[in-house]
Amino acid sequence: MPPPVLTGLRAEAVVAGYDPRRPVLDRVDLTVPPGRTVGLAGPSGSGKSTLARVLGLLHAPFSGTVHLDGEPVTGYRHRTPHAQRVRIGVLFQQPRLSVDPRLTLRAAITEPLLATRAPRQAERVAELADLVMLTPDLLSRRAHEVSDGQLQRACLARTLALSPDYLVCDEMTTMLDASTTAALVGLIRDYQGRTGAGVLAISHDAVLLRRWADDTVHLTPDGVLA
Numbered sequence: 001m002p003p004p005v006l007t008g009l010r011a012e013a014v015v016a017g018y019d020p021r022r023p024v025l026d027r028v029d030l031t032v033p034p035g036r037t038v039g040l041a042g043p044s045g046s047g048k049s050t051l052a053r054v055l056g057l058l059h060a061p062f063s064g065t066v067h068l069d070g071e072p073v074t075g076y077r078h079r080t081p082h083a084q085r086v087r088i089g090v091l092f093q094q095p096r097l098s099v100d101p102r103l104t105l106r107a108a109i110t111e112p113l114l115a116t117r118a119p120r121q122a123e124r125v126a127e128l129a130d131l132v133m134l135t136p137d138l139l140s141r142r143a144h145e146v147s148d149g150q151l152q153r154a155c156l157a158r159t160l161a162l163s164p165d166y167l168v169c170d171e172m173t174t175m176l177d178a179s180t181t182a183a184l185v186g187l188i189r190d191y192q193g194r195t196g197a198g199v200l201a202i203s204h205d206a207v208l209l210r211r212w213a214d215d216t217v218h219l220t221p222d223g224v225l226a
Contacts, residue, residue, distance in 0.1 A: 005070050008033040009055055009088065009166045009198055014064035016054050017047070017223075023062055024050045025223040030200075032166060034069075035192065036117065037199040039213030041206065046219040048202045049093075054168040054202060056090035068166075086116065089164035090149045093171035095151040099143045105154040106139040128157035132187060149180035156184060160191060166198045167191075185212050 004219065009032040024047040032038045032055070049092035053059035055066060060076040068084050069074070075081060084200050092098050099108045109128055113121045129139055132153040143151055152172065159167065159202045173181040186210075192199055201213050209216050 006031075006067065008067075009069075009200070010067040011051065011055060011061075012065045012067065014051070014054055014061045014066070016050055016059065016061035018050075020062050023223065025054070025061070025219075027064065028131060028219075028223070028225055030055075030217065030225060032198040032200045034165070034198045035196045036215070037192070037201055037213045038209075039209035039216035040200060040202045040219065041204070041209060041216055042219030043221055044119065046221050047223040048219055049170055051219070052090065052168050052200065052202055055166075056088055056168045056170075061117070082116075086112075086162045087165045088168065089159035089162070089166070090168045091152075091155060091159050091170065091172045093174050095148060095155045095175075096143055098155050099151060101143050104140055104142055105134065105146065105151070105211075108154055109139075109157045109161060110145075112158060116162060118162070124161065125157075128161060131160070131191075132157045134184075147184075148175050149177070152176060152180070152184065153187075156187060163195065164197065165195070166200070168200045169201075170202045171204070173203065173205070183207065 011028055011030045014025055014028045015023045029050060040048055042174055051223045054061050057073060057076050065072050073084055106125060109125050110121055113124055138146060138150055173184060188199060191197060203209050220226050
């Protein structure tokens with residue numbers, strides 16, 4: 001019999017960083033199963049954001065492999081195969097660094113739809129705005145004209161535009177108040193419940209991870225999973 005296909009977004013023996021002589025991550029193995037939320041904690045500098053970028057297919061590891069439902073990823077950033085790239089959505093910590101300040105929120109949400117030539121773009125943006133509770137007047141504003149929470153809602157809408165199978169949330173609530181944090185986590189839980197998406201939730205907030213994640217793992221200061 002053929003071996004079973006291992007599902008999930010998986011890092012296997014990943015060594016990564018920005019200087020090969022001093023890698024940030026040291027042979028990290030981590031699996032985000034479909035339908036589950038895996039919390040990732042650890043001190044500053046332990047490599048949480050580096051791992052997020054590797055699993056988000058935005059940063060190539062020095063060695064090791066990322067698998068997407070049993071298939072190895074063969075390229076990163078613009079070299080990622082389209083069929084794999086659209087299956088992973090990434091939500092970053094600082095929304096103001098994630099959105100072109102020249103764009104309205106509507107245009108920012110539309111970006112992935114334009115890039116993939118998706119049909120029904122206007123209708124899809126309206127659906128997404130309704131999902132994340134952004135009113136039409138907010139969609140016409142630019143980043144400097146809305147709050148951090150409103151902008152992060154737009155970033156979440158953009159992340160969900162192509163209905164990804166996995167979400168990588170890198171400290172997405174750091175700059176937000178408690179009520180906005182709860183609302184965003186609730187939106188992601190709802191999306192996960194409807195689609196069976198897997199979620200990697202990275203945070204310094206131990207209380208948030210206890211409430212949000214099904215399981216939590218920790219990176220040590222040496223970039224090793226404990």
